[in-house]
Amino acid sequence: MLKSMTGFGSATQEANGLTVTAEVKTLNSKFLDIYCRLPRVYSDKEVELRNLLTQRLERGKVELSLNVTRLTDIRPGVTVNRPLVEAYVNDLRNTSQSLLLDVSDSDLFKLALQQPNAFNSEVSTASETAASDWEHIQLTALEAIRKCDEFRQQEGHGLESKFREYIQIIADRLTLIEVQDVKRIPAVRERVRNLVTELMGSDEFDQNRFEQELIYYIEKFDISEEKVRLKNHLSYFLEVLAAEEANGKKLNFIAQEIGREINTIGSKANDASIQRLVVQMKDELEKIKEQTLNVI
Template sequence: MMKSMTGYGTATVQAASGRSFTLEVKSVNHRYCDVHAKVPGKLAFLEHDLKRLVKERFERGRFDLYLSLDEFGRESKKISFDRDLAAAYLEQLRELAAHLQLEPQIDLLSLTRMPEVITVESAEPNEDEARQAVEQALQQALEHLEQMRTHEGEALTQDVTGNLDRIGEIVKQVAKIAETTPMLYKAALEERIKRLTENVVEIAHDRLAQEVAVFADRIDISEEISRLTGHIDHFKHLMASAEPVGRKLDFLIQEMNREINTIGSKANNLEIAKLVVDVKSILEKIREQIQNVE
């Protein structure tokens, strides 16, 4: 079954330290597999692995990854005390108390409230823990994304199949019309000869038959119809494949356009020419649709 290149997935994994890792993945159509990742500075060491894991799973598409980090819990915070600064505050407060002839009432809690005595910072994440959590979040997000791509691919397959069936029906009409074209040409040629000669000159039936045979050979489109029908069957076979087939389908559309153009130029029939335009219009729709196929 074909898969679309458009999708979205997200997942959140919370590590034992209290850190929460959230990963969002968006994908759109692209000729190759192009991965862009936006990660917090302290998790920059994970960027290469994120891109590698996406490329191992998908063949085509532009992928945008957004990794965010929320830090909770004791292990995610780093508390530090500036002892020298606290001692300096204490000394200054004692000197001030002596100068004002006051009894100093200084406790530890008061000192910790002085500016810059206590500093609370985010602790650097454990690399192994972060890598394990982020890779788990990525796999879950990619699973959601792939489900969306598969669902859209199923709808795309149904639509393309309907268009291919329409082309198949038109090709059958073309084949029927092409069978009658030589006889119509013969009748028209006989009528023209009679009109030009005013029925004075007798028609040479052997010469007429030879002329019709040459014409029939020149407008013969049986091979083109056979190849076009074969391309339709091959197209449907590829759509059922589990492998990425977007590039193959794009090439096959080019071949189908080549065959229908040849039919239009060789057939020498107004009805067929109109049907050829219809087929080319449907092929263009299919070409646009498969631009989003992986």
């Protein structure tokens, strides 16, 4: 399945008084390049988010933005142990009265707060809340990643249609080249015959040179092998395009091989009509190469 490297996905979810918005944007890149924009309180979770992005998005420049808003009141992780503090205040008041000291209630309260166990720590409750919040944040991020991947698949479907169109145009031009090549061969044969006649009529006729010239012209003008290889490359491109593991790098490599055969046909044909068709094929091939850079 073909996927584009360009994509976007966003998700917003609310749960337990927490609103989470996640956005994922992806662009072209030779490698996987991840940038995360997170609230500072969740900065220690960046590695975990990076792993999720790596597993799902594979390649490209990826940017994740996370926004977290709490709608309900936040409970403190530490609370006053009211019964004990009240007992401390009463005891301190009774002590000050027995010593005939004039101590204000605010001072007594401050002293009470400094006594042992004046505060209750709710570490377990805070830990449970943080775990619940992170689970909610993670699910929201996964939904945004899923939508981005879905966007990439849709873009990839459009790219696949374009690739098939470009390949078909090249194949059509190759068919026209084959037709023109049939017309070209008699002209080449006549040219070789005239050259052979000229050589044999010369007083300085050299049999070895004659054979070399003959082989040279045969190899120079014959494009049969190039046509066969080009057909094979076009078929292989479509085969990879339809494969489940289709990827831009492999398609780009095949496109380079297609270009090599097209260039050779153009240089060996020595025919104006064929060279015009070759230029048209190159134009379509450039479109293919450009688009393969946007495929995962």
